[in-house]
Amino acid sequence: MKSPCLLVFLLLLEHSAVPAIAGAWPGSCKTWLVQSIPTDMPLLTRVPGVLSSGEVLRWMAGNATRRLDVIAQYWQFLAQPENPKSGDYGFSEADLDEFGANEGRAVYKALEDAAERMVDIRLLQHSGVFPDFTQEPSDLASGKPNVHNVTLLLGDWWGSGIVHAKVWISDSRDIYIGSANNDWKSLTQVKEVGIYLKGCPVIAKHLEVYFDNLWTLSSLNSTEHTRTVWDKTWQASRKVPCWSHFIPFKQRCRSPLRHYLEVPQVVGYPIITDPDMFHVPIVMTGYNISSSLPHPEYYASYLSFAPPELLFDRIQADEQAWVETIKSVRYGGSVRISSMDWLGQSRYTKQTIYWSSLSSAISEVIFSKNARVNVLIAYWAHNLEGTDQHLKSLLYSNILCKSSKYNKCHGKVSVKYYRVPGFNKTGAALINGTATGNTYPAFTRVNHGKYAVSDVRAHVGTSNLVWDYFYTTAGVGFGTYHPGVVAQLQDIFDADWNSPYAVPVEPIAAA
């Protein structure tokens, strides 16, 4: 065994031998934050050095030489203005050009080209959306032995829930994780945030295990591998895979998937005290971080997954990653949170489950750490009922904070709704031959990014902030303490938050 001194010496030697130029670290991966910005948002400040979702997805398909794995909720890269059932119906070619529909076409073409190059492609998705469901992945796979397409219905396994992760893995090295669906509108008509990691085989390998596990589920008979049990943690009777930790230890089956540790005396999935962290150096060319900061390999990064039954090794659950990103805030520091949806409960379950994990974490840091927490939630044509009440409940923490002269609470939570202009004029241009007056296609003009950033840690995910996304729905997060990613993600948030498109949610009056 090497002595610790020798090891330190070797590490120092290694550092001093490497020039401190971005991109020059041996074995380092490169990273960029990725956005989609809807057209017609002239008052939104652009953050320099951020890539666009369309170009990143196109490059990932374009660069793939051996394999490409894609997890999608649904597919609609090709606009369908001719299809009366489509939310694109009735818009002209000129409209679609203005909407940026060509970007979706370019990504689809890059996928077709990769299929032609005999890249081994695996496409895994939920059942898709109206009107064409799984037509695109099916077309890509049709007649191509190197392209495989499967539909996985998580409702068969968790009673409700869907594949909601948006993940691309190219050549087991390059990764996209973010909010953008495989949909042309997600590239230019919906506000999205993601992260692109290039040349990161260590992280990609872990993500591939998650992918393989989902792929395995799609070939298993769910009836033989699920149980409906009383879930003590969430006080509800619900269907879970038979290896779930929500089932008492002695009654659990052996998981057909890659396992993680067994925890016999515990119900549910407790917080892991030392979750897996990657210590691969990450360089960021899209952001100029101060040269006085330590070397890039000092910053840990992680993956997180939902639902918890799909965890392995010591990878943390998506919920833990969100909670710990909020709690990573320094005393007197700030946390920024952006999501399409926010509900302190479940939405799609038989019994309604109360869920205070995130609002508690926020209240805890505004109380004891005097943190400032800014929460930005979408306001659009399809808001979840109850959103306003749950946000006002969160704002009530400000009143509790000041409720006693003995409190030393000086933190504050603020909430804004994000209204992308045109949000209330979406839908097909023609319905039954009648002009609707809609100016944008259906399901557009919305803030769809899902991320949190404190002053030290950034988390970019695919899960909306509603119970179901953490316990019955497939989701993936990537987080890091890299100061460049932290600072640039703060800039992205602040550009939105300080824009005229973000409007404060008014607190309920104090009694």
Ligand SMILES: *[C@@H]1O[C@H](CO)[C@@H](O)[C@H](O)[C@H]1NC(C)=O
């Ligand atoms: C980083 O700094 C260089 C040199 O000052 C500048 O040319 C470049 O635009 C900067 N990049 C970003 C993303 O700010």
Ligand SMILES: *[C@@H]1O[C@H](CO)[C@@H](O)[C@H](O)[C@H]1NC(C)=O
């Ligand atoms: C491969 O990726 C790089 C950026 O990572 C991009 O500049 C290049 O255009 C991509 N190649 C193809 C064929 O898409």
Ligand SMILES: *[C@@H]1O[C@H](CO)[C@@H](O)[C@H](O)[C@H]1NC(C)=O
């Ligand atoms: C793709 O998957 C869908 C849904 O499972 C299926 O209906 C279709 O036949 C598949 N297409 C090909 C070419 O495998």
Ligand SMILES: *[C@@H]1O[C@H](CO)[C@@H](O)[C@H](O)[C@H]1NC(C)=O
């Ligand atoms: C799944 O398993 C159940 C119970 O063993 C059986 O009745 C059913 O036919 C199986 N389904 C398939 C598709 O094999």
Ligand SMILES: *[C@@H]1O[C@H](CO)[C@@H](O)[C@H](O)[C@H]1NC(C)=O
């Ligand atoms: C759409 O929203 C804007 C901004 O809130 C508002 O001024 C306008 O009246 C709304 N239009 C409709 C049709 O609701």
Ligand SMILES: *[C@@H]1O[C@H](CO)[C@@H](O)[C@H](O)[C@H]1NC(C)=O
């Ligand atoms: C269009 O017309 C058909 C037949 O009259 C009707 O069933 C359908 O509901 C109409 N669709 C809409 C969106 O109004």
